[in-house]
Amino acid sequence: MAAVAPARRRKRRSVPIGRMLLLGFFLVFVLWPLYWMFNTSIKPSDDYLTVPPVWFPTEPTLVHYKAALFAYRGLDGLINSLIISLSATVLSALLGTLMAYSLARYNTGGQHLSFWVLSQRFLPPIGIVLPVFLIYRGVGLYDTHIGLIIAYTVFT
Template sequence: MAPLYWMFVTSIKPSDDYLAIPPVWFPSDEPTIIHYTAALFAYRGLQGLINSLIISIAATILSAIIGTLMAYSLARFNTGGQHLSFWVLSQRFLPPVAIVLPIFLIYRMVGLHDTKIGLILAYTVFTLPVTVWMMFAYFRQLAGVA
């Protein structure tokens, strides 16, 4: 708990108390929130939080819809045979950093680099195998095939 306490106390201390000797464990001056306002407004942190919220919600919804439909098809109708479901999961074995450069080059060609839509698509592709695998197991158990 000490590192968390130190992090919080340092965030509300005046700048003069950061490296004071001896350390200032309990700020005697009035606490300040100037560091939080600077992070949120001067450094555009609030805009970053809003963008992250939009992108994560959109990618989650898209992955859930597509993954659920694919998993239902795999579990109910045995689409693609026995091994397609394992192939979908095996896509998680490839580290995303291995395909960052090709994705960047493709995105640059089609104009999706540095856009929210591009991030939503990339995040959806990266999370889709896990979604399919979890929903596949759920639908198999629901059907009693497990």
């Protein structure tokens, strides 16, 4: 019969109280501006700059969100941003996957093609803004969704 060793007890690590207090202070420091922005956004207009400040609005309202989305055309901007960003993301992922596969699988373009593709990232985009603008204006892509999608796809 084999001898059985006694089960080891795990040591409970105690978290120093100072570390928890520091973490709590940091959390409040980081989250307080977010709370204040949200709180101010649901306050009526009369409660913005009252002294003493209103910590919890008595009559929360969503009128400011309604104004931002509809009166100031924020919903149009949000929809445009979603269309452009999703299109550029899908197109970049698709083209990047196909290019990476062809570079890894086939011996295309010589041995320096992959270095050439990566070296294009060294050129700062601000250096080619004027030529891209002039080309876009010439071919009618200036201020269009397609123009932005192409630019974001190329530069990412």
